[in-house]
Amino acid sequence: xxxxxxTNLIEIIxxxxxxxxxxxxxxxxxxxxxxxxxxxYETENGECLQxxxxxxxxxxxxxxxxxxENVCGVTSFLREKIEKEGGDPTRETLTVxxxxxxxxxxxxxxxxxxxxxxxxxxxxxxNELTSPDDFRSAALSxxxxxxxxxxxxxxxxxxxxxxxxxxxxxxxxxxxxxxxNASGRKDAAKPEIDFVLEREKDCSVITDxxxxxxxxxxVTHNDTKLNNVLFDKKTNKGICVVDLDTVMPGSSLxxxxxxxxxGANTAAEDETDLSKVTLSLEYFKAYVEGYLETAGxxxxxxxxxxxxxxxxxxTFECGIRFLGDFINGDVYFKVDYPEHNLIRARTQFxxxxxxxxxxxxxxxxxxxxxxxxxx
Ligand code: GN1
Ligand code: MG
Numbered sequence: 183x184x185x186x187x188x189t190n191l192i193e194i195i196x197x198x199x200x201x202x203x204x205x206x207x208x209x210x211x212x213x214x215x216x217x218x219x220x221x222x223y224e225t226e227n228g229e230c231l232q233x234x235x236x237x238x239x240x241x242x243x244x245x246x247x248x249x250x251e252n253v254c255g256v257t258s259f260l261r262e263k264i265e266k267e268g269g270d271p272t273r274e275t276l277t278v279x280x281x282x283x284x285x286x287x288x289x290x291x292x293x294x295x296x297x298x299x300x301x302x303x304x305x306x307x308x309n310e311l312t313s314p315d316d317f318r319s320a321a322l323s324x325x326x327x328x329x330x331x332x333x334x335x336x337x338x339x340x341x342x343x344x345x346x347x348x349x350x351x352x353x354x355x356x357x358x359x360x361x362x363n364a365s366g367r368k369d370a371a372k373p374e375i376d377f378v379l380e381r382e383k384d385c386s387v388i389t390d391x392x393x394x395x396x397x398x399x400x401v402t403h404n405d406t407k408l409n410n411v412l413f414d415k416k417t418n419k420g421i422c423v424v425d426l427d428t429v430m431p432g433s434s435l436x437x438x439x440x441x442x443x444x445g446a447n448t449a450a451e452d453e454t455d456l457s458k459v460t461l462s463l464e465y466f467k468a469y470v471e472g473y474l475e476t477a478g479x480x481x482x483x484x485x486x487x488x489x490x491x492x493x494x495x496x497t498f499e500c501g502i503r504f505l506g507d508f509i510n511g512d513v514y515f516k517v518d519y520p521e522h523n524l525i526r527a528r529t530q531f532x533x534x535x536x537x538x539x540x541x542x543x544x545x546x547x548x549x550x551x552x553x554x555x556x557x
Contacts (some may be wrong), residue, residue, distance in 0.1 A: 194290065196309060198235075198281050202223030202224050210234075215427075233298055237295070238294075241513075277299060278297060278298070322473075324437055328402065345429060347432055349502075355506060359506040365511035377534075378498075381534075385495075391484060391488070404437065412424060438492050442497070454525055454526060489497050
């Protein structure tokens, strides 16, 4: 079969089962990495069915077949758990639909790798919070996700992006980017580069604790952005955790920290007015409480103690990645305009500064929530 993913989406759609009469598609443009489309079919009795077609970014995920093995393993495991708990697996986890040839993906001639998921109807995702309750709800979902995967056979997971949240390794990559200065943009980011270099010592805190066994290795999501939880339109509660490409062995602190980085920021990830970028202690508290409610019983002392630090480190790490990509010439994250990655890096560093200023208050919030929820 000849499929050219760039030029013919219809050919890709045809490689998957026909769920009805194909009536069209619309792109979803939220993510920075993969390409996502909602594909619509009409059944014989006029019902509209929607599915999610995604092109895995093989520049980022170099081994998409291994990635799909992870995703299929994790979603089957979750399906069983959800069934046992009396939940609805068709809404509470993703379902992978194999292609007509039985494979869980379609490899296009241009090297693109495509997969089909269910589209969870009557849900929405949130990019900008308007209430701490929604953030608490996201925390319950991500905490629950960690719990559900606590007994997943961790040794069977492939590392889809090696050293994904290994901050010292990210720092090293950053130094290489500076050294190469492939885009010639280094001089345009002097204050931001200095900001990174001044904080090198923070980078190894979590990896050191993992290496010496003071933090446990767990199955983690690793991309716990708020918009990776689907909320039910009827109940307004988080029901399904999506974007499972980075489910890998890691620290629970990665998931917590990345959620705070995105959701407790009072501004967008690419806000240009830095005065709007602060850490909301109200949102931080809501997330800590929700997270401790679901994940708390399985967390160790250190996994709780380092929650404020994780918020700072994961924000810093993401800033390093955005800045490194700006200097590399925007080869990783999708950008809408030439300075987009630099703007994103600035928001992350402004947030790091604000976390540093509010650090003691964050520690108190965690202590109080721990006493209240876990006793
Ligand atoms: C990417 O694709 P998306 O938007 O879920 C990135 C995350 C970053 C995030 C920053 C595989 O996530 O690590 O935190 O952008 N995903 C990958 O917004 O690199
Ligand atoms: Mg993602």
